[in-house]
Amino acid sequence: MRAHALVLTAASVVLVAGLSACGASASDDDEPDHRTFDLPGRTLTVDSDDTALEIVAADGNPEGRIEVTRWFQGTVALGKDPEVTWSMDGDRLVLREKCSGVVADCSSKHRIQVPRGVTVEVEGKDGSVRARGFRDALDIRTTDGSIHVTDTSGPLELRTGDGSVRAEVSSRTVRTHSGDGTVRLELSAVPDLVESRSGDGSVTVDLPRASYRVHTETGDGAEDVSVPRDDSSPHVVSVRTGDGKLTVRTAN
Template sequence: MVLGAALSACGASAADDDEPEHRAFDLPGASLTVDSDDSALEIVASDEQPEGEIAVTRWFQGTVAIGSDPKVTWSMDGDRLVLREKCSGVVADCSAKHRIVVPRGVAVTVESDDGSVRAEGFRDALAVRTKDGSVRVTDTSGPLELRSGDGSVRAEVSSPTVRARSGDGSLHLVLTAVPDRVESRSGDGSTTIELPRGSYRVDSSTGDGAEDVTVPRDDSSSHEVTARTGDGKLTVRTAN
């Protein structure tokens, strides 16, 4: 009966955790790597966060019908925040989410195996790499690198340099300030790049899909855009 109930239950959602845990970790320098195996992540840079410290909030829901009880762990190894979920057995159903607040002036690298990543507020370098999950970045002006193996990538930023790649999923970049360089590549999915008014040196190609480049082009421009898509429509246009 327990197994039958577990089979018929709805999927676990970390949002149902009404009593999230909070913890602060010391940060020894001006860089942080977030190493996560299976969790949705929200990462925020804030002037209100004390220097030399990060604040982490964790939501978790999980059940295993037959097997070891599920659990999540968090630890700091130098400048690496390690987040792990253990959820295995018969009818294992778990969901985790972490919100990480870092002080301004910290460069962040995210390495995620499975889970969506959202980030905002960065003035310093930000790199997000997830094997399976969507990526969303807003309110960011530092150098930006975004990569998803399987998931959409979206950014609305004023970064001078943006490098974005999606193996399987759409890619949408909105630049709110004229960038020095934008590089994008999508294996299977549409790509849309919206740019402020200006002239750009554009190098674009698509393997199987329509191509619509309407920004003013100037081969001598110092503002470069390189866009590639294997299978999907490619659009490079001036933002409204």
């Protein structure tokens, strides 16, 4: 019995090592699933638990509908078969992945195409989020994953517990927070308010040429503020980092 158990244990170790070496990647899915959901109003909440998200505001999308594409790769050698689900509950799109067992390796990605004029809120638990093309408010919160927003002019609120934040936008209001990760903001229009926080990581803010009312604070790191400063300016920039370099400068 003991010899048999040792053989099984050794086989399991080899199996685990083999799966870990491969690593599932959603990009290997050559036949992604597609689905269209009705959106009852002008707001959308994306509720995801373990997936990479790409969210796009597009003129070509029919009003009142969102289009979702899903890529998935997964194997479970010692446990239940993996499962991914998607459903719409009112204005909440719920994305779930079940992948558990002694030996489990899964990866998923969703692209969500949203009509123009929709306010989007993302509640992510684990996974990166990329978004582009928004003219309306965008609120992204993820427990563990990076955030990257481009080609956006609506108000932004970006928050991650563990991951970097990057935004290349023309938004007038930008609020960001990273518990552990760098923050990089590149604004192409003079903002009314930029508020950025990082617990552990550098913060860099590139701004158009103008005078700003600047507030900065760093617990352990250098500060480099080179934008023109004016305490009466209506354009407010507030940046704080617990541990990391803080830079506020005029974009080239």
